[in-house]
Amino acid sequence: MSKPTIAVIGGTGAEGSGLALRWAAAGYPVIIGSRSAEKAEATVAELSALLPAAAPALQGMANPDAAAAAATIVLSVPYSAQQNTLVDIAEQCRGKVVISVVVPLQPPKVSTVWQPAGGSAAQEAQTQLQAVLGDDVQVVAAFQNISATHLKDLSWQPDCDVLVTGDAKAGKQTAIELAQAAGFFGIDAGPLANSSVVEGFTAILIGINIRHKVKGSGIQITGIPR
Numbered sequence: 001m002s003k004p005t006i007a008v009i010g011g012t013g014a015e016g017s018g019l020a021l022r023w024a025a026a027g028y029p030v031i032i033g034s035r036s037a038e039k040a041e042a043t044v045a046e047l048s049a050l051l052p053a054a055a056p057a058l059q060g061m062a063n064p065d066a067a068a069a070a071a072t073i074v075l076s077v078p079y080s081a082q083q084n085t086l087v088d089i090a091e092q093c094r095g096k097v098v099i100s101v102v103v104p105l106q107p108p109k110v111s112t113v114w115q116p117a118g119g120s121a122a123q124e125a126q127t128q129l130q131a132v133l134g135d136d137v138q139v140v141a142a143f144q145n146i147s148a149t150h151l152k153d154l155s156w157q158p159d160c161d162v163l164v165t166g167d168a169k170a171g172k173q174t175a176i177e178l179a180q181a182a183g184f185f186g187i188d189a190g191p192l193a194n195s196s197v198v199e200g201f202t203a204i205l206i207g208i209n210i211r212h213k214v215k216g217s218g219i220q221i222t223g224i225p226r
């Protein structure tokens, strides 16, 4: 059976484009979304040059068109852009799984945990989308602790885990499968309310990167079979 199409909203950025490359390499049709279709096409060309075999799986579109054409939507924009971006794509999220990669950071203190008023970026996304769609959308948080640093190096063997939080089991299963497709071990980490801790841990990892002079620290959960 063919794999479901993924739209990466903000897929022109380091995190979204890196994940997109890995999903395309795993055989998923992937649409890069951007505020500019031309910018999305440029990212498709960049990724296709890195992995020519994945070129047929990649397309570039404006964010609402990308969201409309996909079964699963990955939100990978800065926290400051999340609200406006969701306004643009809300209707296109109806009946779909929306995976938030967004980390709320409060510059300049990006290595200090900061929680937004709605609890977490993902909870705020769920509240905003449910105001339009009711329960006809599944918001999941995942990949927050995965640094963009190594994503485009397909020879890199990831040793870090993806904690997946959400209130809908099916949506979480989708994210766990996409974690695996990208080369990571995905773990159900409970309800979407727990995403505040997962998002916050990224600020801690940024501080660890600075203090240890590394670029892509991550987390691994021990004590479970894999």
Ligand SMILES: NC(=O)c1ccc[n+]([C@@H]2O[C@H](COP(=O)([O-])OP(=O)(O)OC[C@H]3O[C@@H](n4cnc5c(N)ncnc54)[C@H](OP(=O)(O)O)[C@@H]3O)[C@@H](O)[C@H]2O)c1
Binding pocket: 009, 010, 011, 012, 013, 014, 015, 016, 017, 033, 034, 035, 036, 039, 040, 076, 077, 078, 079, 080, 081, 084, 085, 101, 102, 103, 104, 143, 144, 145, 146, 147, 148, 149, 202
């Ligand atoms: N970088 C990492 O290592 C990393 C790791 C884990 C999680 N994250 C999180 O993942 C998300 C994406 O990270 P990133 O590093 O890829 O971010 P980014 O490069 O700063 O932004 C990603 C894309 O978002 C769009 N965007 C930027 N500013 C915008 C605005 N004001 N309004 C609307 N769209 C805007 C841009 O796409 P267009 O200009 O094409 O529209 C941009 O290419 C962030 O929330 C980040 O905290 C990042």
